[in-house]
Amino acid sequence: xxxxxxxxxxxxxxxxxxAVIKCxxxxxxxxxxxxxxxELGKGPQLIIDIRSNVGEKKDQRIAVxxxxxxxxxxxxxxxTQPEDSAVYFCAASLGFGNEKLTFGTGTRLTIxx
Amino acid sequence: xxxxxxxPKHLITATGQRVTLRCSPRSGDLSVYWYQQxxxxxLQFLIQYYNGEERAKGNxxxxxxxxxxxxxxxxxxxxSLELGDSALYFCASSSRGGQGPDTQYFGPGTRLxxx
Numbered sequence: 663x664x665x666x667x668x669x670x671x672x673x674x675x676x677x678x679x680x681a682v683i684k685c686x687x688x689x690x691x692x693x694x695x696x697x698x699x700x701e702l703g704k705g706p707q708l709i710i711d712i713r714s715n716v717g718e719k720k721d722q723r724i725a726v727x728x729x730x731x732x733x734x735x736x737x738x739x740x741x742t743q744p745e746d747s748a749v750y751f752c753a754a755s756l757g758f759g760n761e762k763l764t765f766g767t768g769t770r771l772t773i774x775x
Numbered sequence: 776x777x778x779x780x781x782x783p784k785h786l787i788t789a790t791g792q793r794v795t796l797r798c799s800p801r802s803g804d805l806s807v808y809w810y811q812q813x814x815x816x817x818l819q820f821l822i823q824y825y826n827g828e829e830r831a832k833g834n835x836x837x838x839x840x841x842x843x844x845x846x847x848x849x850x851x852x853x854x855s856l857e858l859g860d861s862a863l864y865f866c867a868s869s870s871r872g873g874q875g876p877d878t879q880y881f882g883p884g885t886r887l888x889x890x
Binding site for chain 2: 694696698704705706707708711751753757760761762763764765766767768
């Protein structure tokens with residue numbers, strides 16, 4: 663089955679700097695890659711997603727890039743703010759009848775004021 | 776607020792007992808997914824229902840079962856509980872299920888503690 667690896671497990675950045683989290687996946691048939699943010703005591707919240715026919719997607723300070731050849735995708739957060747502190751999860755799914763998400767192990771992002 | 780509701784928020788029970796977790800999907804969503812989040816296993820897919828029918832199964836234990844009712848709410852039943860079943864259980868919903876990559880929206884979760 664699909665296996666998703668995520669790095670780093672913890673990341674601390676100064677407020678205003680950029681943060682990058684990277685994931686690799688094993689199944690080349692995967693075609694949907696969402697990113698979730700989880701705050702303490704809450705459920706995962708979708709922040710951005712990308713489908714396999716797109717190489718990059720941006721939403722304000724958040725961007726995701728996908729390299730299907732290398733089977734990796736990355737989350738980029740620019741101009742980080744204290745409220746960006748949370749645990750971030752990447753995930754992958756095959757879609758089209760197999761919608762289950764396989765998650766990475768999470769990255770705890772801390773923004774230092 | 777994702778629009779997915781889960782009850783109860785917290786559940787404390789003893790080993791050997793049985794519990795039922797409830798999920799109401801977002802209005803109009805036909806698919807419901809259950810995930811387990813634990814410190815050692817991370818976020819793991821358990822099972823998916825689409826419009827009342829089981830669609831996919833993950834690493835769900837035989838002691839666990841689920842169903843989706845005609846009003847589309849879903850229940851996850853956990854029986855013969857063991858200490859290792861202590862975890863956060865999340866429900867997610869999506870609109871289509873099986874017709875293409877579909878955004879899943881997660882509920883706030885139920886924290887299960889087995890003593």
